[in-house]
Amino acid sequence: xxxxxxxxxxxxxxxxxxxxxxxIERAEQNYLYDTHGKAYLDLFTGLAVNVLGHGHPxxxxxxxAQGNTYLHISNYFVAPPAVQLAKRLIEATMPGKVFFANxxxxxxxxxxxxxxxxxxxxxxxxxxxxxxxxxxHGRTLGTIRLTRQPGIYQDFPAVDMPVYETPxxxxxxxxxxxxxxxxxxxxxxxxxxxxxxxxxxxxFMEQASALCKSHxxxxxxxxxxxxxxxxxxxxAYQHTNVTPDIVLFAKGVGxxxxxxGLIAGNQVKDKFQPGDHGTTFGPSPLSAALGNAVLDALFExxxxxxxxxxxxxxxxxxxxxxxxxxxxxxxVRGLGMMLGMKLKLAPEKVKELRARILDRGIxxxxxxxxxxxFLPPLTLENAEIEHLLTVLxxxxxxxxGGLSDE
Ligand SMILES: *Cc1c(COP(=O)(O)O)cnc(C)c1O
Numbered sequence: 163x164x165x166x167x168x169x170x171x172x173x174x175x176x177x178x179x180x181x182x183x184x185x186i187e188r189a190e191q192n193y194l195y196d197t198h199g200k201a202y203l204d205l206f207t208g209l210a211v212n213v214l215g216h217g218h219p220x221x222x223x224x225x226x227a228q229g230n231t232y233l234h235i236s237n238y239f240v241a242p243p244a245v246q247l248a249k250r251l252i253e254a255t256m257p258g259k260v261f262f263a264n265x266x267x268x269x270x271x272x273x274x275x276x277x278x279x280x281x282x283x284x285x286x287x288x289x290x291x292x293x294x295x296x297x298x299h300g301r302t303l304g305t306i307r308l309t310r311q312p313g314i315y316q317d318f319p320a321v322d323m324p325v326y327e328t329p330x331x332x333x334x335x336x337x338x339x340x341x342x343x344x345x346x347x348x349x350x351x352x353x354x355x356x357x358x359x360x361x362x363x364x365x366f367m368e369q370a371s372a373l374c375k376s377h378x379x380x381x382x383x384x385x386x387x388x389x390x391x392x393x394x395x396x397x398a399y400q401h402t403n404v405t406p407d408i409v410l411f412a413k414g415v416g417x418x419x420x421x422x423g424l425i426a427g428n429q430v431k432d433k434f435q436p437g438d439h440g441t442t443f444g445p446s447p448l449s450a451a452l453g454n455a456v457l458d459a460l461f462e463x464x465x466x467x468x469x470x471x472x473x474x475x476x477x478x479x480x481x482x483x484x485x486x487x488x489x490x491x492x493x494v495r496g497l498g499m500m501l502g503m504k505l506k507l508a509p510e511k512v513k514e515l516r517a518r519i520l521d522r523g524i525x526x527x528x529x530x531x532x533x534x535x536f537l538p539p540l541t542l543e544n545a546e547i548e549h550l551l552t553v554l555x556x557x558x559x560x561x562x563g564g565l566s567d568e
Contacts, residue, residue: 189216213414215539220455228451243450259431262423262445266386266412267300269422279433288346290324296357347380352398355387358530359502390414394498417452469540479551
């Protein structure tokens with residue numbers, strides 16, 4: 163049965179992703195089950211979406227309650243679940259207002275338009291956006307040039323907006339661009355996700371924020387992957403003293419349903435007027451209700467605070483493996499439940515390793531070809547961490563033995 167689905171997938175769906183040969187039948191808590199009934203510990207979480215794992219009681223409850231109320235009304239009416247979610251996001255971050263869309267790329271595009279409205283209102287000399295090398299901010303035409311990974315953007319046209327690229331951690335380079343080029347905004351992920359799980363230092367983020375302030379430039383945090391508790395705070399910038407002008411969110415915020423958007427601080431919160439921007443489903447009341455359920459779980463049930471200890475356990479375990487197998491592991495980095503293990507292996511060897519781990523019932527992503535990307539649910543349990551570390555240790559030991567034999 164599984165193979166049949168794989169064949170049909172190949173025939174009817176465009177191959178825009180390197181799909182794994184797995185047809186998923188159901189999912190429960192921290193596990194996915196394929197059509198053969200085999201279980202996989204899910205350290206992939208739909209790419210940082212399922213922060214509460216699968217079928218969380220809070221989410222199920224909200225699905226049923228809102229599903230029985232209404233699914234869609236339109237932005238011409240007030241939807242209490244959306245208002246409630248916006249209020250809670252503002253109260254948990256900074257004074258301002260929220261704009262809702264359906265995805266991460268739409269969140270980024272909304273920010274680009276907001277930057278334009280802001281600079282039109284005060285300083286038309288300023289133009290363009292600074293982003294970091296290896297960034298990922300979306301794949302739509304409006305965002306593709308902000309994503310500085312050549313394999314992703316090179317075949318597509320740029321929208322009419324300057325984009326400046328600067329390396330992470332290079333404050334001098336950022337300062338030079340702000341002096342010489344007069345951009346209107348600086349956009350960065352606090353932990354580069356698809357760029358290889360690279361956390362920015364607190365110093366760099368604070369210096370970048372200060373430079374933006376002194377040059378009167380908007381500072382935008384793309385928290386699409388790092389948000390919703392993934393790094394141990396609701397948003398990763400909250401580990402620092404930075405207050406961004408705009409925070410982008412998506413992925414985990416809809417509890418498994420499509421939902422994205424931005425939090426706009428006081429400088430920009432009133433720049434959009436009716437007609438300036440919008441989207442039919444932004445937000446789906448059902449997605450918004452699930453967003454509230456996720457916040458309930460994170461804060462009222464204590465999922466966020468209790469995840470910190472387990473994130474540390476996972477991080478320590480991966481660090482020990484790095485020390486034990488220096489011929490195979492180059493290092494571990496990340497923040498909270500967003501971790502990357504860089505391997506000293508050829509990309510094909512990494513693929514083989516991932517396949518062996520998958521065979522043993524653990525689902526892990528690979529990014530930048532040689533980095534195992536761990537994006538577990540915040541509900542990951544101690545026993546699951548121990549199991550993961552045991553399996554990894556055995557696989558790394560086998561690889562280290564193989565290497566030293568050569
Ligand atoms: C996934 C992601 C996006 C794009 O989100 P989509 O919902 O896929 O459009 C943008 N920025 C970051 C940091 C992401 O991880």
